Amino acid sequence: xxxxxxLAVLRAxxxxxxxxxxxxxxxxxxxRHNLKxxxxxxxxxxxxxxxxxxxxxxxxxxxxVPTDKGYRLFVDRLSQVKPLSGAxxxxxxxxxxxxxxxxxxxxRTVRLLAQLTxxxxxxxxxxxxxxxxxxxxLVPLSERRVMLVLITNTGRVEQRVIELPEVVEDTxxxxxxxxxxxxxxxxxxxxxxxxxADLPERLPVEDRxxxxxILSVLLETLVERHDEKIVFAGAANLAxxxxxxxxxxxxxxxxxxxxxxxxxxxxxxxxxxALTVRIGSENPYLHGxxxxxxxxxxxxxxxxxxxxxxxxxxxxxxxxxxxxxxxRYVSQILAAS
Amino acid sequence: xxxxxxLAVLRAxxxxxxxxxxxxxxxxxxxRHNLKxxxxxxxxxxxxxxxxxxxxxxxxxxxxVPTDKGYRLFVDRLSQVKPLSGAxxxxxxxxxxxxxxxxxxxxRTVRLLAQLTxxxxxxxxxxxxxxxxxxxxLVPLSERRVMLVLITNTGRVEQRVIELPEVVEDTxxxxxxxxxxxxxxxxxxxxxxxxxADLPERLPVEDRxxxxxILSVLLETLVERHDEKIVFAGAANLAxxxxxxxxxxxxxxxxxxxxxxxxxxxxxxxxxxALTVRIGSENPYLHGxxxxxxxxxxxxxxxxxxxxxxxxxxxxxxxxxxxxxxxRYVSQILAAS
DNA sequence: ACTTGGCACTCGGGAACACAGAGTGCTAGA
DNA sequence: TCTAGCACTCTGTGTTCCCGAGTGCCAAGT
Numbered sequence: 001x002x003x004x005x006x007l008a009v010l011r012a013x014x015x016x017x018x019x020x021x022x023x024x025x026x027x028x029x030x031x032r033h034n035l036k037x038x039x040x041x042x043x044x045x046x047x048x049x050x051x052x053x054x055x056x057x058x059x060x061x062x063x064x065v066p067t068d069k070g071y072r073l074f075v076d077r078l079s080q081v082k083p084l085s086g087a088x089x090x091x092x093x094x095x096x097x098x099x100x101x102x103x104x105x106x107x108r109t110v111r112l113l114a115q116l117t118x119x120x121x122x123x124x125x126x127x128x129x130x131x132x133x134x135x136x137x138l139v140p141l142s143e144r145r146v147m148l149v150l151i152t153n154t155g156r157v158e159q160r161v162i163e164l165p166e167v168v169e170d171t172x173x174x175x176x177x178x179x180x181x182x183x184x185x186x187x188x189x190x191x192x193x194x195x196x197a198d199l200p201e202r203l204p205v206e207d208r209x210x211x212x213x214i215l216s217v218l219l220e221t222l223v224e225r226h227d228e229k230i231v232f233a234g235a236a237n238l239a240x241x242x243x244x245x246x247x248x249x250x251x252x253x254x255x256x257x258x259x260x261x262x263x264x265x266x267x268x269x270x271x272x273x274a275l276t277v278r279i280g281s282e283n284p285y286l287h288g289x290x291x292x293x294x295x296x297x298x299x300x301x302x303x304x305x306x307x308x309x310x311x312x313x314x315x316x317x318x319x320x321x322x323x324x325x326x327x328r329y330v331s332q333i334l335a336a337s
Numbered sequence: 338x339x340x341x342x343x344l345a346v347l348r349a350x351x352x353x354x355x356x357x358x359x360x361x362x363x364x365x366x367x368x369r370h371n372l373k374x375x376x377x378x379x380x381x382x383x384x385x386x387x388x389x390x391x392x393x394x395x396x397x398x399x400x401x402v403p404t405d406k407g408y409r410l411f412v413d414r415l416s417q418v419k420p421l422s423g424a425x426x427x428x429x430x431x432x433x434x435x436x437x438x439x440x441x442x443x444x445r446t447v448r449l450l451a452q453l454t455x456x457x458x459x460x461x462x463x464x465x466x467x468x469x470x471x472x473x474x475l476v477p478l479s480e481r482r483v484m485l486v487l488i489t490n491t492g493r494v495e496q497r498v499i500e501l502p503e504v505v506e507d508t509x510x511x512x513x514x515x516x517x518x519x520x521x522x523x524x525x526x527x528x529x530x531x532x533x534a535d536l537p538e539r540l541p542v543e544d545r546x547x548x549x550x551i552l553s554v555l556l557e558t559l560v561e562r563h564d565e566k567i568v569f570a571g572a573a574n575l576a577x578x579x580x581x582x583x584x585x586x587x588x589x590x591x592x593x594x595x596x597x598x599x600x601x602x603x604x605x606x607x608x609x610x611a612l613t614v615r616i617g618s619e620n621p622y623l624h625g626x627x628x629x630x631x632x633x634x635x636x637x638x639x640x641x642x643x644x645x646x647x648x649x650x651x652x653x654x655x656x657x658x659x660x661x662x663x664x665r666y667v668s669q670i671l672a673a674s
Numbered sequence: 675a676c677t678t679g680g681c682a683c684t685c686g687g688g689a690a691c692a693c694a695g696a697g698t699g700c701t702a703g704a
Numbered sequence: 705t706c707t708a709g710c711a712c713t714c715t716g717t718g719t720t721c722c723c724g725a726g727t728g729c730c731a732a733g734t
Binding site: 023025026027039043044046047057059060061062063 | 724725726727728
């Protein structure tokens with residue numbers, strides 16, 4: 001059904017269309033790529049490809065344009081990820097190396113990715129759930145208020161102000177801090193609830209109300225931040241692009257954490273560093289856009305995901321190369337710190 | 338030169354143009370607003386207004402459109418800030434009251450403002466410089482690494498990982514923490530450098546290299562974060578709007594902290610809570626856009642600025658009302674926490 | 675059985691054109 | 705000083721026409 005030449009024609013159509021943004025006709029195709037066959041033959045192949053739903057024509061007398069299905073075949077079988085140039089790699093390295101804290105790493109990463117791909121870049125903050133507790137701090141603010149600060153091994157810091165049910169002296173706070181730390185240090189965030197379950201019983205009766213309050217805030221923090229923070233950059237790159245859907249819809253989706261989350265998708269459990277490509281209608285919400293994403297994180301533990309969003313008509317090999325490279329470098333940076 | 342009726346005509350032109358987005362002609366004007374004069378008279382007034390540069394006509398046979406100068410006069414003398422409705426005020430209050438920490442306050446504020454004004458909202462994080470130190474924390478991570486956490490009275494938290502020049506036992510770290518806190522607690526961030534200047538000399542010789550390292554990181558943190566973080570929301574509202582400049586330029590400016598900073602402008606020293614309105618070409622960078630901004634902060638100390646950015650053709654009274662109201666509420670929230 | 679050249683057909687997009695309508699400026703009169 | 709009338713000037717829209725790119729199909733060639 002799909003012999004080698006038909007595939008070559010499809011590949012040529014995708015490449016030409018991506019670079020010119022104009023429906024590609026049989027004549028131009030036969031000329032530009034040395035297919036060694038006549039335009040008429042190409043037309044026959046095109047008819048077959050259209051029959052199978054890989055390409056389509058906007059109007060009767062226009063050239064062909066790839067469909068989502070066509071892009072899918074292209075990505076899966078007709079192209080290979082294009083590695084970055086040496087200069088680009090060095091640029092990434094130096095740019096990311098200058099980051100001073102987690103916030104900075106994420107901000108730099110998302111900007112870098114946007115600039116590199118000329119698309120909208122999306123980066124999810126490393127999840128709390130798979131991180132471990134590095135330190136818990138209780139800071140007395142006034143006699144009935146303390147600030148709870150939770151520091152994780154990924155460098156993330158969460159803080160909450162807690163109103164205590166009663167006055168608690170600083171020494172008791174200090175004691176409590178010590179207990180909390182000895183109990184939680186190094187333990188995974190997901191196991192915090194069970195670790196602290198019996199804590200009130202192990203403390204003097206008079207401390208229990210305060211402890212209960214603090215613990216409830218602590219647990220709440222873990223749960224609340226479970227829906228992870230996501231940032232994006234490069235919205236300006238959307239200005240030129242033409243979507244089948246409205247620009248407004250895309251911008252709205254970008255500001256909705258939940259939608260972005262879904263778009264980035266799940267990390268495949270078997271190969272976490274694999275690239276996910278979602279093309280056009282394969283996307284849960286934003287039809288007419290494509291997403292290239294992957295997991296990242298230190299070592300083999302995937303912490304979160306990052307990727308780019310752009311029009312269906314994008315240069316997939318290059319974009320995939322950039323996403324993969326950035327994911328690797330940021331993983332490396334996170335592992336080092 | 339500008340009698341009352343001419344001013345009334347200008348006001349009517351601005352109002353009509355803002356609501357219809359179409360050049361407004363003399364006939365429609367005389368009808369819709371009960372000016373009690375004929376279109377011909379209105380035409381004479383319009384000619385005078387155009388002569389003085391307050392309005393202009395896109396084409397010879399079209400209606401009139403306000404110029405930047407016209408909007409300026411309108412804002413300064415012909416309109417008054419429109420207060421929010423009770424329902425809107427309650428909505429603001431409940432929405433902001435749910436914030437759990439500073440990040441959350443800022444995020445909620447910017448979203449709220451974007452939704453309320455249907456423009457792009459911009460909020461600057463409260464500056465560090467005017468805040469005071471609430472607590473300094475040193476957390477030992479390994480024998481040669483500590484994490485420095487700085488908590489300010491606005492709830493902001495900064496952290497840095499520090500590589501020490503030598504091994505320092507936990508007890509010495511704890512001692513150092515106590516010294517730092519007793520020295521810095523409650524003092525303004527801008528006075529931190531002088532406060533710690535003589536610190537090394539007051540400590541045992543063997544601690545000095547470590548202290549020097551820690552202090553240099555601490556001071557660096559203060560300086561680095563001096564260029565303040567700015568966030569925005571509501572970019573989707575730009576999709577419908579028509580700018581004289583490209584949408585791309587606006588989006589690019591929004592992602593440039595520095596440009597945003599300039600756009601928000603300086604807080605007027607005498608009346609910090611005054612509304613700043615910059616119209617079209619009055620803007621330093623983005624000609625063709627208008628900005629309504631104001632300072633906010635707890636008490637009478639202005640901490641930072643917030644505002645909205647939109648097309649020159651915007652409903653200034655409503656926008657100004659929303660910006661002012663949001664600034665007040667967020668100031669209130671910050672003062673309480 | 676595939677490939678190729680030829681040919682009639684389709685349709686989008688641009689140019690040329692006419693036209694209605696809104697809005698103006700000007701002038702003369704109240 | 706305001707008003708009414710009138711001629712004028714545009715823009716935007718709808719119509720028509722035509723060019724050209726590109727197609728599909730068919731018949732002939734390899």
